[in-house]
Amino acid sequence: MxxxxxxxxxxxxxxxxxxxxxxxxxxxxxxxxxxxxxxxxxxxxxxxxxxxxxxxxxxxxxxxxxxxxxxxxxxxxxxxxxxxxxxxxxxxxxxxxxxxxxxxxxxxxxxxxxxxxxxxxxxxxxxxxxxxxxxxxxxxxxxxxxxxxxxxxxxxxxxxxxxxxxxxxxxxxxxxxxxxxxxxxxxxxxxxxxxxxxxxxxxxxxxxxxxxxxxxxxxxxxxxxxxxxKRRETVDLKGTAEVLEALRLSGFSYELFGSFQQWQEQGQPIAARLPADADLLLPLEQDQLNALLRWLSARGFQLTLWGEPIAPSLPLETWQSHHYVRADCRGRDGSLIRLDLCCEPKSTSARG
Structure with a gap:
């Protein structure tokens, strides 16, 4: 070929x-x-x-x-x-x-x-x-x-x-x-x-x-x-960290967990692999969750639920039954920022 x-x-x-x-x-x-x-x-x-x-x-x-x-x-x-x-x-x-x-x-x-x-x-x-x-x-x-x-x-x-x-x-x-x-x-x-x-x-x-x-x-x-x-994505680590800080400054509460959180703490790849996304555990508050989706959508993030595009509003029950919402932002330089937004206990999260 x-x-x-x-x-x-x-x-x-x-x-x-x-x-x-x-x-x-x-x-x-x-x-x-x-x-x-x-x-x-x-x-x-x-x-x-x-x-x-x-x-x-x-x-x-x-x-x-x-x-x-x-x-x-x-x-x-x-x-x-x-x-x-x-x-x-x-x-x-x-x-x-x-x-x-x-x-x-x-x-x-x-x-x-x-x-x-x-x-x-x-x-x-x-x-x-x-x-x-x-x-x-x-x-x-x-x-x-x-x-x-x-x-x-x-x-x-x-x-x-x-x-x-x-x-x-x-x-x-x-x-x-x-x-x-x-x-x-x-x-x-x-x-x-x-x-x-x-x-x-x-x-x-x-x-x-x-x-x-x-x-x-x-x-x-x-x-x-x-x-x-089937391989891990390459994400913009600096850009991801900046988005996470902007979320905090905008008043959104979340707990960072998974590989990105470990990378931030250790400042180096985990097991020779860089994070492929950032996992966020969010409070179970419908209004705050929808406000977060609107915030991300306004900044160029594409929102999907198991691959299906969604509007920046989602019932809490649907969110929980699907485990996470994915938010991707692709820049004109080819960069990718990927957030997986979870609102369930970490022990049962589908991502990590």
């Missing part, structure tokens, strides 16, 4: 394509099956021989087949038992024993993986297969669908080794004439769990036909490979 921001995958040779008889037995006719040659460059570039490659939406086992061809070990999760059986059959025809587990990764033990590489499912595809709890194709609303996506990638984060990459391939969609920014919404979810790198644009051959004047429709022959990594 070179450093071009776009990639045109080679079409799969017949021996690696999804067999026609397997395609015919699928609820969607296999139309959401990716290419082996779409996955292989990413497997080669972001993992090493012998590594474990995870696909939490494994479908027909395309990523797992690519992993085998590149000398890696594949692990797949597929929530639909019929598709899992078809994937196993496909790989068995290549003489491969497939480690495919039926169910969602956020409900099963996955062990450890070095790379996550997957195509995310599409919203509104008209699934006609079995009704299974957690089947994202059957989610009634886009918000429910994205919540399910987030749950899966949260489990992926627990599975990945430190330094491992998470690469999700996604396309913005048009359903009933309405555009759904799926790729960008998946990126927003991944932003809350991993450190973002530059994306690749994957381009596929498609006929370009004349368009009527004013037509906005395209042949939708591209998707995004969103490249993320």
């Amino acid at each position: 070179n450093n071009a921001s776009w990639l045109i995958p080679d079409a799969d040779p017949p021996e690696w394509s999804l067999p026609a008889d397997i395609r015919a037995r699928d609820a969607l006719g296999g139309r959401d099956c990716g290419w082996v040659n779409q996955m292989r460059p990413f497997i080669r570039h972001f993992s090493s021989p012998g590594h474990r490659v995870l696909d939490p939406f494994c479908g027909f086992g395309t990523t797992l087949l690519g992993a085998h061809l590149e000398g890696r070990h594949g692990l797949g999760f597929e929530i639909d038992p019929d598709r899992a059986a078809l994937a196993r059959e496909r790989l068995q025809r290549h003489g491969l024993h497939a480690d495919i587990r039926v169910g969602s990764i956020n409900g099963l033990d996955a062990g450890r993986a070095n790379l996550c590489l997957t195509n995310v499912p599409y919203f509104g595809c008209g699934w006609t297969g079995a009704t299974v709890d957690g089947q994202l194709y059957l989610q009634p609303t886009y918000a429910d669908f994205l919540s399910g996506i987030r749950g899966v990638f949260h489990a992926v984060r627990q599975t990945l080794e430190d330094g491992g990459f998470c690469i999700a391939m996604a396309q913005n969609l048009v359903v009933a004439g309405r555009r759904f920014p799926l790729a960008w919404d998946v990126a927003r979810i991944l932003d809350s769990l991993f450190v973002a790198h530059e994306e690749r644009v994957l381009c596929y051959p498609a006929a370009a036909l004349p368009a009527n004047p004013g037509s906005t429709k395209t042949n939708r022959s591209h998707e995004y490979a969103l490249v993320y990594q």
Whole structure:
């Protein structure tokens, strides 16, 4: 793989394509099956021989087949038992024993993986297969669908080794004439769990036909490979300390704890690692909490609750049930100040 921001995958040779008889037995006719040659460059570039490659939406086992061809070990999760059986059959025809587990990764033990590489499912595809709890194709609303996506990638984060990459391939969609920014919404979810790198644009051959004047429709022959990594963020320590002092001078009460508090006391990295955020324990006072959110918002902080943007006002019960609110301020010089705002006992805090 070179450093071009776009990639045109080679079409799969017949021996690696999804067999026609397997395609015919699928609820969607296999139309959401990716290419082996779409996955292989990413497997080669972001993992090493012998590594474990995870696909939490494994479908027909395309990523797992690519992993085998590149000398890696594949692990797949597929929530639909019929598709899992078809994937196993496909790989068995290549003489491969497939480690495919039926169910969602956020409900099963996955062990450890070095790379996550997957195509995310599409919203509104008209699934006609079995009704299974957690089947994202059957989610009634886009918000429910994205919540399910987030749950899966949260489990992926627990599975990945430190330094491992998470690469999700996604396309913005048009359903009933309405555009759904799926790729960008998946990126927003991944932003809350991993450190973002530059994306690749994957381009596929498609006929370009004349368009009527004013037509906005395209042949939708591209998707995004969103490249993320499980590692600690780098934050602006001086800027963070200045914000914390400004909070005190503005009359906000908080208790600093966790790695930033230790760094301030010791003046050096803890266990050779710099803090990735500052953890604040706040008093259980609704008006003061909302005033703090307004103060931060007015100073350019983006407020999120488990990756979802929020307004500078939040019910105390919601805050407590989600453990913390994240406040990020990104400067024009690329700097980052990150505060995790907790309002629960430190002993049960989700951060530290």
